[in-house]
Amino acid sequence: MNLSNQTPSFLQFLNEDDIIFLNIPLDFQTLLWGKEVLYGQIVELLDGDKSRLVRVKKRDDHCIFTDGWTKFVRDCCLKTKDVVLVKAIGRLSFVVSCFKEKVYENSYISANISPEVGMTLIADKFWKQFYGKNYEYGMATIYVGERFWNVMMKGWTDGCGFTDGWSKLIEEVPIPVESWLVFTMITSKTFEFSVFHSETGTEVSFKKADVVVLDDSVYGDDGFDLLAAAKHKQLLDSGEVALDDEDAGASVGNPKQLTSFEDIFNFADDGLFDSKIACLVDESDVKNAVNL
Numbered sequence: 182m183n184l185s186n187q188t189p190s191f192l193q194f195l196n197e198d199d200i201i202f203l204n205i206p207l208d209f210q211t212l213l214w215g216k217e218v219l220y221g222q223i224v225e226l227l228d229g230d231k232s233r234l235v236r237v238k239k240r241d242d243h244c245i246f247t248d249g250w251t252k253f254v255r256d257c258c259l260k261t262k263d264v265v266l267v268k269a270i271g272r273l274s275f276v277v278s279c280f281k282e283k284v285y286e287n288s289y290i291s292a293n294i295s296p297e298v299g300m301t302l303i304a305d306k307f308w309k310q311f312y313g314k315n316y317e318y319g320m321a322t323i324y325v326g327e328r329f330w331n332v333m334m335k336g337w338t339d340g341c342g343f344t345d346g347w348s349k350l351i352e353e354v355p356i357p358v359e360s361w362l363v364f365t366m367i368t369s370k371t372f373e374f375s376v377f378h379s380e381t382g383t384e385v386s387f388k389k390a391d392v393v394v395l396d397d398s399v400y401g402d403d404g405f406d407l408l409a410a411a412k413h414k415q416l417l418d419s420g421e422v423a424l425d426d427e428d429a430g431a432s433v434g435n436p437k438q439l440t441s442f443e444d445i446f447n448f449a450d451d452g453l454f455d456s457k458i459a460c461l462v463d464e465s466d467v468k469n470a471v472n473l
Contacts, residue, residue, distance in 0.1 A: 189213055190384040192290070192361055192377040195218065195261050198256050203246040203265070205237075206381040210244050214271050218244055226253055229263040241386040251285060253277075264290060265365065288365040293356045293376075300344045303334075308341035311366065323364075324373035325354050326387025347348045360385070 189212040193199060210218055219237055224246075226233045233256070235249035257279045282304065283290040289304035289368070308316070316336035320393035321343070323332050330353075333345035356362070361377040376385040 205244040
């Protein structure tokens with residue numbers, strides 16, 4: 182892992198000062214601007230289809246977003262303990278995602294506490310909106326950079342989280358302890374997540390690959406190679422080869438029994454669910470888009 186990224190991002194949990202001006206992590210500004218920080222420069226913040234202008238100024242030994250930032254906070258109804266994810270899309274333009282109760286559209290924030298815990302919780306607001314209290318369990322595919330794993334997603338009466346397979350994922354990537362994690366749902370069975378330093382908030386970069394949604398749980402365990410998996414699945418679908426346990430990652434918890442997602446993922450209508458997730462790309466109101 183390294184911090185070399187042409188489009189760096191950072192995550193900021195808002196405190197009282199951040200409501201007035203937003204502190205920009207030093208490593209983020211170095212990645213974006215190098216030694217030539219654009220003090221006094223006006224930059225653009227994009228929030229959905231809205232564009233706002235703020236100014237970059239110096240405070241102590243780092244940069245802040247100031248003039249115009251308080252208006253952005255008011256317009257987005259931000260308050261302390263809310264979270265903003267700021268992603269550079271150029272030297273002078275940034276996309277800002279505003280998380281309320283750790284949720285923004287089809288994304289949520291969690292934390293990597295310790296491998297010994299063996300699981301990570303899904304934000305309450307997120308699982309209640311997308312899965313509901315009747316959700317029990319199912320296998321999900323999680324992408325990290327160019328690799329992906331199958332991890333059990335389990336529900337309880339008062340919560341939901343990733344369990345079996347999670348410890349293996351964070352050890353093999355590896356994910357630093359106490360990192361912040363931002364999960365984004367691609368389909369009801371597929372997630373990708375980004376990792377952010379717990380102290381600076383700057384994203385840890387991985388070489389990214391396009392997400393390939395495979396509909397069988399045999400693909401992906403142990404970080405199975407994406408291109409090999411996609412090619413293998415294409416041959417299977419065409420009938421040119423037969424499924425071989427040695428050629429594909431085995432399902433979590435039962436490596437010799439190949440079970441499809443449809444057998445273990447208890448949704449009445451996955452197609453309807455996934456179409457609602459897809460529409461969130463252009464929708465800001467989760468409750469109107471998903472009615473579970």
